[in-house]
Amino acid sequence: MSRVLVTGANGFVGRTLCETLTDTGYSVRAAVRGGSPNAASAAELVEVGDINANTNWDRALTGIDTVIHAAARAHILRDAPENADLYAQTNVDGTRTLLAAAERAGVRRFVYVSSIKVNGEATSSKPFTAHDPPNPLDVYGSSKLAAEKIVLDAAAAGKVDAVIVRPPLVYGAGVRANFLRLMQWINKGIPLPLGAVNNARSMVSVWNLCDLISVLAARPSTSTRIFLVSDGCDLSTPKLIQKLADAMGRRAHLLPVPRGVLQFGARLAGKGDEVSRLCNSLQVDITETRGLLGWQPPVSVDEGISRTVRWFLDSR
Numbered sequence: 604m605s606r607v608l609v610t611g612a613n614g615f616v617g618r619t620l621c622e623t624l625t626d627t628g629y630s631v632r633a634a635v636r637g638g639s640p641n642a643a644s645a646a647e648l649v650e651v652g653d654i655n656a657n658t659n660w661d662r663a664l665t666g667i668d669t670v671i672h673a674a675a676r677a678h679i680l681r682d683a684p685e686n687a688d689l690y691a692q693t694n695v696d697g698t699r700t701l702l703a704a705a706e707r708a709g710v711r712r713f714v715y716v717s718s719i720k721v722n723g724e725a726t727s728s729k730p731f732t733a734h735d736p737p738n739p740l741d742v743y744g745s746s747k748l749a750a751e752k753i754v755l756d757a758a759a760a761g762k763v764d765a766v767i768v769r770p771p772l773v774y775g776a777g778v779r780a781n782f783l784r785l786m787q788w789i790n791k792g793i794p795l796p797l798g799a800v801n802n803a804r805s806m807v808s809v810w811n812l813c814d815l816i817s818v819l820a821a822r823p824s825t826s827t828r829i830f831l832v833s834d835g836c837d838l839s840t841p842k843l844i845q846k847l848a849d850a851m852g853r854r855a856h857l858l859p860v861p862r863g864v865l866q867f868g869a870r871l872a873g874k875g876d877e878v879s880r881l882c883n884s885l886q887v888d889i890t891e892t893r894g895l896l897g898w899q900p901p902v903s904v905d906e907g908i909s910r911t912v913r914w915f916l917d918s919r
Contacts, residue, residue, distance in 0.1 A: 611674030720744035775809030808907030
């Protein structure tokens with residue numbers, strides 16, 4: 604039985620990832636900072652403390668075949684400027700230290716969970732591919748790109764068999780931030796001034812993301828090192844709201860406010876970034892992921908939304 608170390612195992616993605624890997628037949632060791640892991644599917648638990656250049660990974664890596672590095676300092680809207688260095692400490696230095704320790708421990712496979720923010724914040728004429736020039740626009744995206752380079756350099760040197768997956772917005776049971784707020788607004792019947800938005804957004808349910816990661820953990824190396832992932836069905840913001848409302852048994856209250864007026868008002872209210880994400884398009888092309896891996900998203904977007912809404916309603 605292959606033994607896998609999952610970092611960030613008590614996070615939103617990490618919990619489902621531990622469950623998916625266990626169900627697939629892996630023996631999972633969960634690496635957590637400390638406290639209650641909430642990763643019951645893991646066969647083992649190891650506390651590693653803060654992830655940075657000084658993290659000691661030796662005990663966590665003993666006997667491990669594959670590392671899935673899902674831990675990161677997550678993107679935070681309007682994060683304080685003085686916190687910029689924390690992204691480098693966790694996402695860059697932490698990845699470098701873990702990768703070096705994995706090489707010493709004889710780990711065969713390293714899967715790095717990155718972000719579509721490495722590509723950029725929005726698309727216009729065509730979806731993002733893994734071959735597009737990187738264009739991160741904030742410190743989080745830049746830190747993920749720097750970590751990717753460390754992983755790719757190690758793979759090119761033959762030190763470890765490594766792959767990278769770049770997800771767009773991830774939703775599912777346990778989701779937080781903007782997606783959770785959107786569900787809360789819909790559930791309360793709050794009118795949303797997004798009816799005139801005409802965009803297309805790629806998303807991925809946590810179940811589809813974790814399924815792909817489990818496939819990447821098992822696959823032998825290919826010439827492609829970076830894989831994009833999505834549900835394979837892009838939605839406009841009004842369509843997403845309608846699907847969420849339908850799953851809740853609620854009416855979607857969408858007001859057709861012109862986009863220019865909406866964005867002007869958002870900037871005045873200091874919410875320009877949030878509204879831009881709801882108005883702009885961001886699409887990813889998963890043709891290569893499907894073709895090279897023979898992979899299809901196992902959970903439809905409707906089923907993913909239904910599962911997410913059931914969790915939301917049950918957790919109130």
